[in-house]
Amino acid sequence: MAPDAAGRQPLAPETPDALADIVRAAAADGTPLDLMGSGTRRGLGRPVAGNARTVSLRGLMGVRQYSPTELYITVGAGTPLAEVAATLAEKGQGLLFEPPDLRTLLGSAGEPTIGGAVATGFAGPARIAGGGIRDSLIGVEMVTGRAEAIRSGGRVMKNVTGYDLTKLTVGSFGTLGALTEVTFKVLPTPRRMATLAVRGLGDGDARALMSLALASPYEVTGAAHLPAAIAARSEVAALTDGAATLLRLGGFAESIDYRVGELTDHLETAAQIDVLDDDASAAAWAEVRDVRALAGPPDRAVWRISVKPTAGPEVVARLADLLPDVLYDWGGGLVWLSLEAGEDAAASVVRGAAEAAGGTAMLVRAPDGVRAAIPFQAPPTGALATVIARLKSAFDPAGVLNPGRLYPET
Amino acid sequence: MQMPEPNAAVLARRAQIAADLRSLLPAPDMVIAAEDELRAYETDGLSAYRQMPMIVVLPETTQQVSAIMRYCHMNGIRSVARGAGTSLAGGALPLADSVVIGISKMTRVVDVDFANRTATVQPGVTNMAITTAVQHEGFFFAPDPSSQIACTIAGNVAMNSGGAHCLKYGVTSNNLLGLEVVLPDGEVVRLGGPNLDGGGYDLMGLFTGSEGTLGIVTEITVRILHSPEGARPILMGFDSNEAAGACVDAIISSGIIPVALEFMDKPAIHAAEAYVHAGYPLDVEALLIVEVEGSDEEVDRLLGWIKEIAQRHNPSYLRISTSEAESQIIWKGRKSAFGAVGRISPDYYCMDGTIPTGQLPGVLKRIGEICDGYGFEVANIFHAGDGNLHPLIMYDANKAGDLEKAENCGADILKLCVDVGGCLTGEHGVGVEKRDLMTYQFTETELEQQRRVKDVFDPAWLLNPHKIFPLSARVGRLGADAAPAAAAE
Ligand SMILES: Cc1cc2nc3c(=O)[nH]c(=O)nc-3n(C[C@H](O)[C@H](O)[C@H](O)COP(=O)(O)OP(=O)(O)OC[C@H]3O[C@@H](n4cnc5c(N)ncnc54)[C@H](O)[C@@H]3O)c2cc1C
Numbered sequence: 066m067a068p069d070a071a072g073r074q075p076l077a078p079e080t081p082d083a084l085a086d087i088v089r090a091a092a093a094d095g096t097p098l099d100l101m102g103s104g105t106r107r108g109l110g111r112p113v114a115g116n117a118r119t120v121s122l123r124g125l126m127g128v129r130q131y132s133p134t135e136l137y138i139t140v141g142a143g144t145p146l147a148e149v150a151a152t153l154a155e156k157g158q159g160l161l162f163e164p165p166d167l168r169t170l171l172g173s174a175g176e177p178t179i180g181g182a183v184a185t186g187f188a189g190p191a192r193i194a195g196g197g198i199r200d201s202l203i204g205v206e207m208v209t210g211r212a213e214a215i216r217s218g219g220r221v222m223k224n225v226t227g228y229d230l231t232k233l234t235v236g237s238f239g240t241l242g243a244l245t246e247v248t249f250k251v252l253p254t255p256r257r258m259a260t261l262a263v264r265g266l267g268d269g270d271a272r273a274l275m276s277l278a279l280a281s282p283y284e285v286t287g288a289a290h291l292p293a294a295i296a297a298r299s300e301v302a303a304l305t306d307g308a309a310t311l312l313r314l315g316g317f318a319e320s321i322d323y324r325v326g327e328l329t330d331h332l333e334t335a336a337q338i339d340v341l342d343d344d345a346s347a348a349a350w351a352e353v354r355d356v357r358a359l360a361g362p363p364d365r366a367v368w369r370i371s372v373k374p375t376a377g378p379e380v381v382a383r384l385a386d387l388l389p390d391v392l393y394d395w396g397g398g399l400v401w402l403s404l405e406a407g408e409d410a411a412a413s414v415v416r417g418a419a420e421a422a423g424g425t426a427m428l429v430r431a432p433d434g435v436r437a438a439i440p441f442q443a444p445p446t447g448a449l450a451t452v453i454a455r456l457k458s459a460f461d462p463a464g465v466l467n468p469g470r471l472y473p474e475t
Numbered sequence: 476m477q478m479p480e481p482n483a484a485v486l487a488r489r490a491q492i493a494a495d496l497r498s499l500l501p502a503p504d505m506v507i508a509a510e511d512e513l514r515a516y517e518t519d520g521l522s523a524y525r526q527m528p529m530i531v532v533l534p535e536t537t538q539q540v541s542a543i544m545r546y547c548h549m550n551g552i553r554s555v556a557r558g559a560g561t562s563l564a565g566g567a568l569p570l571a572d573s574v575v576i577g578i579s580k581m582t583r584v585v586d587v588d589f590a591n592r593t594a595t596v597q598p599g600v601t602n603m604a605i606t607t608a609v610q611h612e613g614f615f616f617a618p619d620p621s622s623q624i625a626c627t628i629a630g631n632v633a634m635n636s637g638g639a640h641c642l643k644y645g646v647t648s649n650n651l652l653g654l655e656v657v658l659p660d661g662e663v664v665r666l667g668g669p670n671l672d673g674g675g676y677d678l679m680g681l682f683t684g685s686e687g688t689l690g691i692v693t694e695i696t697v698r699i700l701h702s703p704e705g706a707r708p709i710l711m712g713f714d715s716n717e718a719a720g721a722c723v724d725a726i727i728s729s730g731i732i733p734v735a736l737e738f739m740d741k742p743a744i745h746a747a748e749a750y751v752h753a754g755y756p757l758d759v760e761a762l763l764i765v766e767v768e769g770s771d772e773e774v775d776r777l778l779g780w781i782k783e784i785a786q787r788h789n790p791s792y793l794r795i796s797t798s799e800a801e802s803q804i805i806w807k808g809r810k811s812a813f814g815a816v817g818r819i820s821p822d823y824y825c826m827d828g829t830i831p832t833g834q835l836p837g838v839l840k841r842i843g844e845i846c847d848g849y850g851f852e853v854a855n856i857f858h859a860g861d862g863n864l865h866p867l868i869m870y871d872a873n874k875a876g877d878l879e880k881a882e883n884c885g886a887d888i889l890k891l892c893v894d895v896g897g898c899l900t901g902e903h904g905v906g907v908e909k910r911d912l913m914t915y916q917f918t919e920t921e922l923e924q925q926r927r928v929k930d931v932f933d934p935a936w937l938l939n940p941h942k943i944f945p946l947s948a949r950v951g952r953l954g955a956d957a958a959p960a961a962a963a964e
Contacts, residue, residue, distance in 0.1 A: 223863040223901035232680025253730040425673040448662035459927040
């Protein structure tokens with residue numbers, strides 16, 4: 066692990082108790098802590114305020130319990146995602162939320178951890194069907210900013226006992242507690258996959274087609290649109306020639322052929338439809354999941370906009386002057402956008418467009434100067450801001466856990 | 476049942492408070508203060524407990540709810556939100572000095588958006604009414620509590636209710652997009668939105684399942700799904716709970732995740748059959764209802780596979796539903812099972828723990844022994860796919876001491892659920908019913924952190940303050956009662 070700017074090695078607790086000691090000491094003297102797994106997503110959120118001490122949670126690792134018939138897995142928060150995935154794959158199961166690998170996009174290296182995935186909260190294309198991290202995380206253990214080890218949830222998927230603090234950890238960027246252990250509901254992975262690639266549609270038509278597909282009984286598990294310029298960057302040879310609207314089906318082999326046929330009929334489109342088989346599907350969806358098409362050039366700013374699906378193309382149309390590269394996922398509801406970073410990544414225009422449509426925009430990547438100047442996401446206002454600030458201090462009264470990383474004041 | 480000491484000063488101002496509330500609302504009949512009319516609000520689905528509220532208000536808009544909450548906040552008056560009053564945990568049980576905020580007039584479907592697959596509704600819309608509003612386009616709202624004809628979406632949000640089909644579709648929380656909430660001080664906030672995963676703290680996730688203690692939900696945007704082409708169950712009977720449990724494991728290990736996987740034991744089967752005549756076999760110890768979805772051909776294939784798996788576990792009964800009518804009656808038997816047990820016993824007490832599914836046979840055996848020890852019969856109905864148990868303890872409230880005995884028996888069962896790695900409540904909530912058991916599942920540190928969350932939203936503990944947490948544990952909190960005293964009937 067690399068030393069920080071002051072030449073100090075990261076602290077590396079291997080037990081929740083050791084972590085609690087570190088947090089206790091930090092809270093006592095007001096030293097901010099910069100929590101990380103392997104650091105592959107350190108570029109997300111704003112740099113932690115103050116002269117922070119880095120804490121690596123990598124040492125809290127290992128598969129603790131895995132019960133394929135009870136459909137859950139419990140792992141240390143520092144466990145590499147790849148290890149979790151491999152453990153599950155041995156039994157034909159997987160995480161439902163299809164976690165993206167953002168290393169290419171963020172230009173980082175290292176082994177992404179499961180705790181980092183939870184704290185940052187990003188789900189992949191399967192979000193529209195299998196749910197987000199919030200939907201499959203069923204239990205956590207964490208050390209709060211009070212240096213207290215607490216549990217929420219457990220290892221059963223039906224559990225309404227007490228407040229759902231588990232969900233609160235998802236996407237909280239470690240500002241409420243340092244995760245030490247996480248438990249997920251898991252499911253069998255589809256035995257076979259196929260993807261309909263509908264060719265040559267404009268953004269608006271593609272969105273309408275995705276809505277139609279998702280309003281069918283055929284259980285579409287992914288709906289993404291690659292405009293021509295993005296499709297051209299694909300490494301899946303079949304996709305490179307013109308815009309491609311991807312509709313994914315998964316399930317038992319016997320069902321897939323049937324559903325491909327039914328869905329094709331249901332779409333009633335004159336556009337050309339190519340069908341990608343299992344391998345090509347996997348490759349195409351991994352590219353979408355990891356937002357690889359927007360990885361280069363690295364000095365461009367990358368935004369992640371979440372809106373209702375019908376608003377996706379509308380927001381993009383309003384930003385046309387910025388000449389963005391655009392990739393749509395979640396049926397149009399997730400828009401990845403890259404543009405010339407400039408001074409401020411066009412923050413007010415991008416946020417204005419997203420918010421006018423009832424959505425939000427996150428600045429996922431930008432040169433350091435821009436990142437420091439522009440909030441990661443729009444700061445909350447009014448009564449909500451009060452609730453958020455109070456919640457932060459309920460968990461971390463000294464404000465030592467990743468201060469400023471998610472919200473400017475928390 | 477211990478209740479917080481009513482605030483005498485508030486009670487003394489009752490007439491004035493009713494008048495003030497009337498001045499905040501457009502019609503005088505939106506405030507109920509007459510004793511005979513208040514009676515309808517004294518209890519919920521946990522009818523062993525009754526407590527008359529001070530006043531009931533029936534607002535129609537978010538602004539009215541906000542005005543009421545602001546008034547209560549400024550005047551130190553406690554309030555309790557109420558949906559349809561079907562809570563089985565006493566979630567809607569009032570306090571003697573409380574204003575009950577009933578949402579029964581807020582029943583408008585505000586917007587249905589098929590292109591974005593959402594419906595936005597007022598809080599008093601029933602669970603079933605959401606599906607009714609969208610089914611003409613082939614859509615449905617997935618969470619399906621057995622009480623769905625009566626219970627409100629606000630109650631579902633407050634309790635994070637589940638249903639028989641949540642193995643595939645998840646519980647309420649997994650099917651929400653956004654909430655409009657009136658905070659205890661009257662401020663109106665929006666949590667979540669029309670979009671997915673907008674970033675920031677998942678306050679919608681925190682609010683869901685918070686049992687009406689953090690705010691009043693006034694508008695809800697839910698996800699709606701397109702219905703599958705078809706769905707049909709298979710019925711499978713076994714000579715032992717062990718065999719049925721092993722069959723459940725085997726089905727899941729095979730990679731098939733049914734949409735529903737329900738279990739009934741012999742007393743439950745007999746009660747349901749006598750009530751609904753669903754055609755359940757009466758000579759089996761355990762019955763599984765396993766449902767799969769898809770086209771006719773897909774359903775046939777999946778049910779065929781499940782049948783093959785089941786046959787390895789020596790079922791004494793196997794029947795695949797062949798028609799919509801047959802499927803409906805099979806489900807009717809299951810969904811009426813609580814009522815059916817109500818017919819064969821003067822009273823029943825419905826428990827709701829969850830266990831890791833592998834513990835099933837052992838836990839059922841222990842539940843039998845525990846109930847035996849108290850001299851009670853028990854019927855077991857549960858969601859076997861996710862381990863959510865509903866033992867129904869049959870007792871007679873007219874027998875002196877029987878209710879208390881039933882409660883102790885239930886507590887022993889719930890402790891057993893925690894002991895084997897599960898939890899106190901899978902879908903009904905803690906309410907007043909299980910609040911004293913919270914210390915069994917959580918450490919004092921953990922409970923205190925949860926109470927700090929309550930402090931964030933409701934620093935004076937004015938909204939539904941007697942739920943979720945043991946009363947004694949609130950000592951010292953601002954506005955909370957130092958000494959619990961009064962007892963509800
Ligand atoms: C026969 C029967 C079968 C049942 N089956 C199931 C089942 O299968 N699955 C399941 O999960 N539950 C089941 N239940 C329990 C119950 O129906 C659910 O808990 C339901 O969600 C309660 O809804 P309600 O409208 O009746 O709420 P109420 O009982 O009126 O209130 C429940 C809670 O919600 C709060 N609340 C109400 N309105 C609001 C609001 N606007 N804002 C904030 N909080 C509010 C109340 O304060 C209270 O804490 C069953 C109950 C019965 C009687």
